[in-house]
Amino acid sequence: xxxxxxxxxxxxxxxxxxxxxxxxxxxxxxxxxxxxxxxxxxxxxxxxxxxxxxxxxxxxxxxxxxxxxxxxxxxxxxxxxxxxxxxxxxxxxxxxxxxxxxxxxxxxxxxxxxxxxxxxxxxxxxxxxxxxxxxxxxxxxxxxxxxxxxxxxxxxxxxxxxxxxxxxxxxxxxxxxxxxxxxxxxxxxxxxxxxxxxxxxxxxxxxxxxxxxxxxxxxxxxxxxxxxxxxxxxxxxxxxxxxxxxxxxxxxxxxxxxxxxxxxxxxxxxxxxxxxxxxxxxxxxxxxxxxxxxxxxxxxxxxxxxxxxxxxxxxxxxxxxxxxxxxxx
Amino acid sequence: xxxxxxxxxxxxxxxxxxxxxxxxxxxxxxxxxxxxxxxxxxxxxxxxxxxxxxxxxxxxxxxxxxxxxxxxxxxxxxxxxxxxxxxxxxxxxxxxxxxxxxxxxxxxxxxxxxxxxxxxxxxxxxxxxxxxxxxxxxxxxxxxxxxxxxxxxxxxxxxxxxxxxxxxxxxxxxxxxxxxxxxxxxxxxxxxxxxxxxxxxxxxxxxxxxxxxxxxxxxxxxxxxxxxxxxxxxxxxxxxxxxxxxxxxxxxxxxxxxxxxxxxxxxxxxxxxxxxxxxxxxxxxxxxxxxxxxxxxxxxxxxxxxxxxxxxxxxxxxxxxxxxxxxxxxxxxxxxxxxxxxxxxxxxxxxxxxxxxxxxxxxxxxxxxxxxxxxxxxxxxxxxxxxxxxxxxxxxxxxxxxxxxxxxxxxxxxxxxxxxxxxxxxxxxxxxxxxxxxxxxxxxxxxxxxxxxxxxxxxxxxxxxxxxxxxxxxxxxxxxxxxxxxxxxxxxxxxxxxxxxxxxxxxxxxxxxxxxxxx
Numbered sequence: 139x140x141x142x143x144x145x146x147x148x149x150x151x152x153x154x155x156x157x158x159x160x161x162x163x164x165x166x167x168x169x170x171x172x173x174x175x176x177x178x179x180x181x182x183x184x185x186x187x188x189x190x191x192x193x194x195x196x197x198x199x200x201x202x203x204x205x206x207x208x209x210x211x212x213x214x215x216x217x218x219x220x221x222x223x224x225x226x227x228x229x230x231x232x233x234x235x236x237x238x239x240x241x242x243x244x245x246x247x248x249x250x251x252x253x254x255x256x257x258x259x260x261x262x263x264x265x266x267x268x269x270x271x272x273x274x275x276x277x278x279x280x281x282x283x284x285x286x287x288x289x290x291x292x293x294x295x296x297x298x299x300x301x302x303x304x305x306x307x308x309x310x311x312x313x314x315x316x317x318x319x320x321x322x323x324x325x326x327x328x329x330x331x332x333x334x335x336x337x338x339x340x341x342x343x344x345x346x347x348x349x350x351x352x353x354x355x356x357x358x359x360x361x362x363x364x365x366x367x368x369x370x371x372x373x374x375x376x377x378x379x380x381x382x383x384x385x386x387x388x389x390x391x392x393x394x395x396x397x398x399x400x401x402x403x404x405x406x407x408x409x410x411x412x413x414x415x416x417x418x419x420x421x422x423x424x425x426x427x428x429x430x431x432x433x434x435x436x437x438x439x440x441x442x443x444x445x446x447x448x449x450x451x452x453x454x455x456x457x458x459x460x461x462x463x464x465x466x467x
Numbered sequence: 468x469x470x471x472x473x474x475x476x477x478x479x480x481x482x483x484x485x486x487x488x489x490x491x492x493x494x495x496x497x498x499x500x501x502x503x504x505x506x507x508x509x510x511x512x513x514x515x516x517x518x519x520x521x522x523x524x525x526x527x528x529x530x531x532x533x534x535x536x537x538x539x540x541x542x543x544x545x546x547x548x549x550x551x552x553x554x555x556x557x558x559x560x561x562x563x564x565x566x567x568x569x570x571x572x573x574x575x576x577x578x579x580x581x582x583x584x585x586x587x588x589x590x591x592x593x594x595x596x597x598x599x600x601x602x603x604x605x606x607x608x609x610x611x612x613x614x615x616x617x618x619x620x621x622x623x624x625x626x627x628x629x630x631x632x633x634x635x636x637x638x639x640x641x642x643x644x645x646x647x648x649x650x651x652x653x654x655x656x657x658x659x660x661x662x663x664x665x666x667x668x669x670x671x672x673x674x675x676x677x678x679x680x681x682x683x684x685x686x687x688x689x690x691x692x693x694x695x696x697x698x699x700x701x702x703x704x705x706x707x708x709x710x711x712x713x714x715x716x717x718x719x720x721x722x723x724x725x726x727x728x729x730x731x732x733x734x735x736x737x738x739x740x741x742x743x744x745x746x747x748x749x750x751x752x753x754x755x756x757x758x759x760x761x762x763x764x765x766x767x768x769x770x771x772x773x774x775x776x777x778x779x780x781x782x783x784x785x786x787x788x789x790x791x792x793x794x795x796x797x798x799x800x801x802x803x804x805x806x807x808x809x810x811x812x813x814x815x816x817x818x819x820x821x822x823x824x825x826x827x828x829x830x831x832x833x834x835x836x837x838x839x840x841x842x843x844x845x846x847x848x849x850x851x852x853x854x855x856x857x858x859x860x861x862x863x864x865x866x867x868x869x870x871x872x873x874x875x876x877x878x879x880x881x882x883x884x885x886x887x888x889x890x891x892x893x894x895x896x897x898x899x900x901x902x903x904x905x906x907x908x909x910x911x912x913x914x915x916x917x918x919x920x921x922x923x924x925x926x927x928x929x930x931x932x933x934x935x936x937x938x939x940x941x942x943x944x945x946x947x948x949x950x951x952x953x954x955x956x957x958x959x960x961x962x963x964x965x966x967x968x969x970x971x972x973x974x975x976x977x978x979x980x981x982x983x984x985x986x
Contacts, residue, residue, distance in 0.1 A: 333840050333841060333843075334836070334839040334840055334841065335832035335833060335835075335836045335839055335840075335841050336839065338825065338829075338832060338841055339829075339832065341818075341820075341821070342818045342821065342825075342829055345818045345819055345820045345821065346814075346817065346818045346819060348814055348815050349814075349815055349816050349817060349818050349829075350818070350829070351797065352777075352797055352807070352809050352815050352816065353801075353829040353830040353883075354797055354798040354800075354801040354802075354830050355798070355829075356798060413820060
């Protein structure tokens with residue numbers, strides 16, 4: 139009996155919490171349930187969620203990627219630089235940024251797999267490296283139309299409207315493009331992790347690397363691929379951020395890392411999975427977004443946001459690691 | 468003051484010691500006594516209960532029942548530090564667990580004092596050096612005190628661990644497989660030290676199954692098997708008898724006849740596992756089960772690694788169905804049709820968090836899902852078949868591995884590699900931690916399916932080899948020293964002598980086993 143109760147609470151506890159929270163906000167602020175408000179929740183978490191979905195891949199193979207925030211920020215700067223200073227078009231710019239993200243992931247993977255540097259330290263290193271490197275081309279300034287370049291000339295290019303549409307346009311006047319991208323990537327990574335053999339092997343590596351190797355899995359390649367996926371997702375996040383902000387702002391990627399990591403870790407608790415999973419990550423991101431939107435609508439001061447996010451994360455981790463693990467025995 | 472003590476009352480006396488983990492009784496009324504100035508060798512195969520016994524003596528585990536006395540006084544250490552205080556020190560097999568690799572040799576020698584707070588709040592390098600010098604002088608060593616201990620050879624690290632143990636002036640010193648990772652020369656130096664300690668009147672409990680150590684040092688041998696003391700041997704020591712007592716009298720497999728192979732699958736020619744070991748050659752045939760037996764640490768697993776592409780032999784060549792074979796990794800070995808169920812299933816086979824079906828399909832996902840998508844229905848159906856074939860006891864094929872007993876987990880591990888056809892299937896210690904029923908099921912299934920492939924089973928227990936194999940090769944000191952066929956002409960005493968390292972001065976070069984069976 140008690141076992142069944144605990145089983146159910148592990149499985150659906152998080153959803154009950156999610157629904158209860160939504161109801162609470164609805165009662166307190168009926169406008170919370172409006173389409174506009176809900177779309178806003180989605181939009182506010184879209185970029186974070188994309189980064190979180192990428193980092194989920196590295197968590198699955200038993201690694202971690204701390205560099206996603208700075209990969210996204212660098213990708214944003216690269217997009218701005220390509221358009222404003224080189225005058226590139228949308229397609230080339232997007233390809234450049236994704237290529238950059240893959241390259242950053244490859245670098246992480248090589249350092250971790252062949253350099254034998256622990257994942258947290260390796261990606262912490264590349265995080266600092268990229269944070270610094272993105273400032274170099276513009277001598278530390280943000281990139282905007284008509285800015286003065288370090289050599290004294292004025293930038294001639296500008297953001298292509300089709301590029302800006304990635305961050306600002308809405309499908310059917312409701313759904314922002316960034317939300318569509320987020321949902322598409324979520325479905326893609328979910329299917330990849332749950333239903334393909336590559337995803338299966340990635341989970342196996344994360345659970346028992348030695349057993350996977352002895353079963354013939356090319357562990358090194360899988361791990362590197364996981365970091366490349368993470369890098370690519372982060373760079374897509376950076377592209378959407380550049381398109382939304384419309385300038386290469388040196389400080390707008392600041393919160394991305396912590397929010398994304400929190401979403402992925404909260405995802406462990408969803409459905410009692412006790413492991414990284416794409417669906418949980420998405421729900422985790424939405425949960426945080428909903429919580430913040432609700433609090434904002436109830437006029438909670440903005441400076442309490444981080445404390446709330448931290449509290450949710452600690453709670454979710456305790457839930458995952460003490461309750462679920464004990465039940466597994 | 469030392470002479471004559473060996474004949475007096477024992478220093479450490481153990482009577483009626485019991486210990487169980489859940490329903491599993493690991494020690495069953497063990498009696499043991501060690502006297503001052505004596506080297507008592509305790510022999511036991513894997514799972515005999517040696518490490519549990521050592522842990523109880525060292526104060527890591529509490530016994531379920533029984534009495535221990537140390538130097539005449541009741542001895543019941545609740546924690547390792549009580550054991551040391553009472554005069555008993557243990558040097559564990561895993562030396563690296565006993566040293567802090569980044570600290571210097573001097574700091575490691577003083578580790579007990581540093582950790583117990585006896586040195587005071589301030590650490591003075593000069594004083595530490597002086598004390599460390601004093602400690603290493605116990606054994607007359609001159610180790611580089613300022614080097615980090617991770618930089619000195621393993622054998623020297625072990626001496627540091629022994630010195631540390633001796634710094635507490637123990638009456639009893641327990642050495643747990645101390646030569647398992649030492650070279651011949653390093654072992655010789657260790658033997659000298661053991662003899663010196665013995666002459667000083669320290670009672671030494673020496674745990675090993677290396678025959679060379681036993682020959683060199685043992686004053687008395689006690690054998691442990693399945694948690695019981697099965698034999699005590701006094702000079703003149705009967706080594707072969709000790710091996711038999713340790714491994715138990717093997718029972719021959721009844722019923723089914725021994726089969727002979729049909730065609731050669733894998734042939735090894737002049738393989739040297741280590742640069743110093745003697746080369747050997749043999750051929751494995753399809754249709755028969757070959758076991759390689761030998762004591763732990765004689766190179767069986769190393770041989771398996773070489774065949775499975777996890778390591779390289781020092782020299783020699785392998786051919787698989789006639790073609791040269793040297794896999795660059797285990798993926799290549801699997802691709803070539805050589806499968807291996809590695810030893811120690813928890814670390815090297817089982818994926819925790821995966822259900823039975825997912826654990827079974829892991830190596831073959833790429834064959835079964837060319838488009839990338841795993842066919843879950845097919846996966847579960849195959850799993851159900853394996854569950855039935857091996858009589859795996861479970862609710863369904865979607866059970867988590869953690870819910871299975873050890874024997875059933877092992878059936879999943881073996882079943883994984885039986886699911887697809889292979890040319891050669893290697894099983895390294897497939898009966899480790901497996902109950903008798905599961906062991907029978909696994910052996911039966913292996914023999915049922917052995918028709919088209921060569922099967923190689925590596926076991927340290929001879930009765931396991933007899934249960935499953937048509938042919939038994941004996942490994943000793945990283946080379947093959949014997950080749951037997953089970954059946955009416957099987958010569959058990961010769962095999963035991965080979966395991967004990969008493970035969971096999973000439974390396975076995977016979978290419979074909981059929982001759983030895985006929986002759």
